Structures are given as structure tokens and as C-alpha cells.
Amino acid sequence: MRTIDLRGRELTRAELLRLVPRAALDAGAAVARVRPLVEDVAARGEAALRAQAEEFDGVSGHALRVPAEAIAASLAACPPEVEAALGELVARLRRGSAAQVPAERVTRLADGAEIRQRWQPVSRVGLYAPGGKAAYPSSVIMNAVAAQTAGVPSLALASPAQADHGGLPHPAVLWAAALVGLEEVYAIGGAGAIAAFAHGVPGIGLEPVDVVTGPGNVFVAAAKRVVSGTVGIDAEAGTTEILVIADASADPGFVAADLISQAEHDEAAASVLVTDSADFAARVREAVEAGAAGTRHAERVATALAGPQSAVILVDDLATAARVSNAYGPEHLEIQTADDDSVLALVENAGAIFVGGYTPVSLGDYLAGSNHVLPTGGTARFASGLGAHTFLRPQQIVSYDRGALAEVEDRLLALADAEGLPAHGEAVSARFAEGRA
Structure with missing residues (x-):
């Protein structure tokens, strides 16, 4: 795995977006x-x-x-x-x-005026x-x-x-x-x-x-x-990716095993470690080399870990590690630090987040109860993983009675006139024309 050393650098968001490792896909x-x-x-x-x-x-x-x-x-x-x-x-x-x-949910705006929000x-x-x-x-x-x-x-x-x-x-x-x-x-x-x-x-x-x-x-x-x-x-899913934020308190064997587990998927799979400890990074490298050589798909794993999409990223502190992760927008984010909750509070972008040394991504792949179909390629910055919500459409059902409509008639006519759409207002006024009950 190559090393990207960001220590001692004040990087803008745009610079981070350019520097994070990505698979070369056309x-x-x-x-x-x-x-x-x-x-x-x-x-x-x-x-x-x-x-x-x-x-x-x-x-x-x-x-x-x-x-x-x-x-x-x-x-x-x-x-x-x-x-x-x-x-x-x-x-x-x-x-x-x-x-x-x-x-x-039902929102009542006035007597006889309500909006019902349903998910269809x-x-x-x-x-x-x-x-x-x-x-x-x-x-x-x-x-x-x-x-x-x-x-x-x-x-x-x-x-x-x-x-x-x-x-x-x-x-x-x-x-x-x-x-x-x-x-x-x-x-x-x-x-x-x-x-x-x-x-x-x-x-x-x-x-x-x-x-x-x-x-x-x-x-x-x-x-x-x-x-x-x-x-x-749902999404234009790419190859799988894991980003691990870890400090010197983490178990290097755990982190190495998790990086290898994602590299097992595909030669283009991305395994990324972000840490504020160069010594810890070295120990993870040793564990990765030992573990990758003995796994069933060793050749595939070696290709993925050596690719441009995989890296060890060195940073000055865990706050910067969170900024790197937010720029990367990982499909899977693991946090293994001395204060996981403080790091989690800084995280904005991730498909799914796995907190603590005993919450590996492979748990989410199978039995965590969460969904493992997640955004890849940085799309976690604006997209979510698959879930029941993927198949639901929010629909607003609006219901006003005569009195509630009359209450807003004047303001509606003013807005219709301001937008140059008088027939919009007339559609309301027609309901109160002489002879209408």
C-alpha cells in the first residue's frame, strides 16, 4: 500500500478531494x-x-x-x-x-386545512x-x-x-x-x-x-x-471501498484484517487507512503483509492493495483524519480510536459507519441488521445506502374546506397577480362566485 503523507499541510476541501485515492475507472x-x-x-x-x-x-x-x-x-x-x-x-x-x-403525519395549518404526509x-x-x-x-x-x-x-x-x-x-x-x-x-x-x-x-x-x-x-x-x-x-455502484480512521490505541491486527477483507472483493477494491500515528501505520503494514499472503484470494488482494485506490494516509490529528474521510465519502467507514464518539461527531459523509474494534465491516455485510448496499466512489457525499426508503416516495395530500380556502383567498390572489398568472387566482375566486354555496 502506498503512503500519502499529509502531515504539516493545511489543505482546502478542494485539495483534499483531489488527493484522496480513487480507482481509475472509465x-x-x-x-x-x-x-x-x-x-x-x-x-x-x-x-x-x-x-x-x-x-x-x-x-x-x-x-x-x-x-x-x-x-x-x-x-x-x-x-x-x-x-x-x-x-x-x-x-x-x-x-x-x-x-x-x-x-x-398530519399537519393542521388552520381549521379545515391540513396536509397529510404519506410514504407510498x-x-x-x-x-x-x-x-x-x-x-x-x-x-x-x-x-x-x-x-x-x-x-x-x-x-x-x-x-x-x-x-x-x-x-x-x-x-x-x-x-x-x-x-x-x-x-x-x-x-x-x-x-x-x-x-x-x-x-x-x-x-x-x-x-x-x-x-x-x-x-x-x-x-x-x-x-x-x-x-x-x-x-x-439505486446508484451506479462501483467497486467496494473501506476507509479506517485509527490511532495508536487500535489493534493493528484488527485494522489489517478489515483492509484485507475488502481487498478480497475485487482487484479494483479500495482499502484506505487514515491515522495520526506513523508507528501504528508501520505495524498495520506488517500485519497486512502477513495476512494478505495467507488468504485464499492472495493474488486478488495483493493487486487491490497495490493499486492507486488503496493507501495509508498520515495526518497530524484525528480532526484532520475526519476531514480526509469526509472528502473521500467512503462506502464503509470504520472508527477505531481511543475516543470513537468524538471522531464520529466530526464525520459527515459515509455510506455506513462501524464504530469500535469489534464492529468490522464484514458484520455489516451479513448480520448487523443494517443494509450493505451502499454508495461508492465518493457518492456518499450526497447519496445514501439502500433501504426501505429507497422504494418509498413522499406524497403530500392536501385537504382544505371552503372556510380554510376563503381565509387565504386574498393572499393567493396577490401572489398570482405578482407572478402574472391571473387564472391561478380565478380558479380560487370561482369557488366563491355569486350563487356558489
Whole structure:
């Protein structure tokens, strides 16, 4: 991991934004590659999906819609300990997600004048589960449970067809679908799946959705950008990232293990340590070298840690560490210091925050009860992670009776006149014209 030494420097916010490490990704090039794929699915539907499955997944002749009996039967092959763990994930996540659904509120402005604030779920959601370097049943559950908790009545899931599994999605994806009660599942991957959700595919009974969510590679993210506006999207998710703020009181082995855990995801994954102790940074480096060499995905981890997106950042104090983190806007932020609460009070931007040495990011990935679908690439500076709120739209329901409207008529007429929109005022006055009760 390279070192970025910011000690002794007074940096502006703009300078920090330029200095924080980032993966080198060309989103524009990815959009150019996937746009024709999206347009082909919109134009040719099933034929385009089958051509893409053969080209990218090496699968042909499979059922694009997974039979319901295959979903239910998949659980027979799920190891009991895994099924129990996934069940615990579902239970904890349902509890955590329920807290994200706001209660309806009524504001009474005067007698007979009220505004009711309700949170209405979208009608239909398309959930995507990737099928690349690993299967992610946990991500299926994170997306599905959040939508179900919001009250979304119609959910569809898509995941790439697997040549090794007879053209079905990965078995672990089907386990998750079965556990959360998803019956509409498609063996469709990549940009084609995102396009199918956005435009629908009548030939296989796939109706268009209102919102598309779920993780994926850069091409899935690019496809989301292409269809955004036709449908809502959760985010253009990039590769995973962790930033750890730690001081000399932290356990270097804990920090090293957490940096390695995120590097395990992908060669472009980002692992960043920000510390005010050069000695602690050196001890973490030693622990990272020892731990990374012995992990199963050692080569992948080594590539990620050596990449431009990963670094050890040295700062003068923890207040500066928080400023660096706020500029970075990490997907996952860990705080491991002698006074975690004081550092937390300085943090503004993060997808999810893990406080203390016994709250690793991997807990949030699985069993914390929080959602692990989070903003990446610095977008935590303005975006939030996925949750029940992702699928809810605030709607204001306005109700005035005759007396309440009469009370504001004069002021409304004044505003309409000032804006040069007299018919706006006349729409009110018409209700009080002679002969109107």
C-alpha cells in the first residue's frame, strides 16, 4: 500500500478531494459499450437476451424465466448452517429496515386545512444479483427485504445464467430468493438484465419495473446510467471501498484484517487507512503483509492493495483524519480510536459507519441488521445506502374546506397577480362566485 503523507499541510476541501485515492475507472467508455446492448433488448427483447447470454455467459437454450419449482427445490442443496445464517440475516434485516419506514403525519395549518404526509411504495422493482467472481445471496436478501418492508407489491429478480448449473442462476442466489419468497426470477445477466427491467420483455412475461436496484460490475453500473430516467435506480455502484480512521490505541491486527477483507472483493477494491500515528501505520503494514499472503484470494488482494485506490494516509490529528474521510465519502467507514464518539461527531459523509474494534465491516455485510448496499466512489457525499426508503416516495395530500380556502383567498390572489398568472387566482375566486354555496 502506498503512503500519502499529509502531515504539516493545511489543505482546502478542494485539495483534499483531489488527493484522496480513487480507482481509475472509465465510466464513459463503459456506457458506450453497453448502450447498444440496452437498445438491442429494448428493440428485440428475448432474441437479444439470448444472443447476449450466449456471448457473455456461454449459455444457450435455457429458460430465461426460472421455473418456480426450481427456486423452491434449490433449498434442498443449501447446507443447513448456511440456510440458518441466511434466515438470521433475513430476520435481523427486517427489523433494521422497519425503522426506515416513516409514519404518516398530519399537519393542521388552520381549521379545515391540513396536509397529510404519506410514504407510498413504488409498484414494481427489479432486483439484480451479479454472478461474477462470487455469488451474493446476501445482496439478494438486502435488496428484497428492503423492498418488501417498504410494501412494494411486485418484485422480480435477475441474475446471470450459469453454464455450470444448467442455465439457472447460481444456486446461492436461488436459495436467497426462496427464503424471502421471490417467485419471479430470471436467468438474465449484465446490461441485458437492466435493460429488460427497464423496458420489459413481453415474450417471457417480464413487465417493466419502476426502480432497478442491486450491485454489479462497471457495465451493470453503466447500464443503470443508460436507463436512468426511464426507471429509477439505486446508484451506479462501483467497486467496494473501506476507509479506517485509527490511532495508536487500535489493534493493528484488527485494522489489517478489515483492509484485507475488502481487498478480497475485487482487484479494483479500495482499502484506505487514515491515522495520526506513523508507528501504528508501520505495524498495520506488517500485519497486512502477513495476512494478505495467507488468504485464499492472495493474488486478488495483493493487486487491490497495490493499486492507486488503496493507501495509508498520515495526518497530524484525528480532526484532520475526519476531514480526509469526509472528502473521500467512503462506502464503509470504520472508527477505531481511543475516543470513537468524538471522531464520529466530526464525520459527515459515509455510506455506513462501524464504530469500535469489534464492529468490522464484514458484520455489516451479513448480520448487523443494517443494509450493505451502499454508495461508492465518493457518492456518499450526497447519496445514501439502500433501504426501505429507497422504494418509498413522499406524497403530500392536501385537504382544505371552503372556510380554510376563503381565509387565504386574498393572499393567493396577490401572489398570482405578482407572478402574472391571473387564472391561478380565478380558479380560487370561482369557488366563491355569486350563487356558489
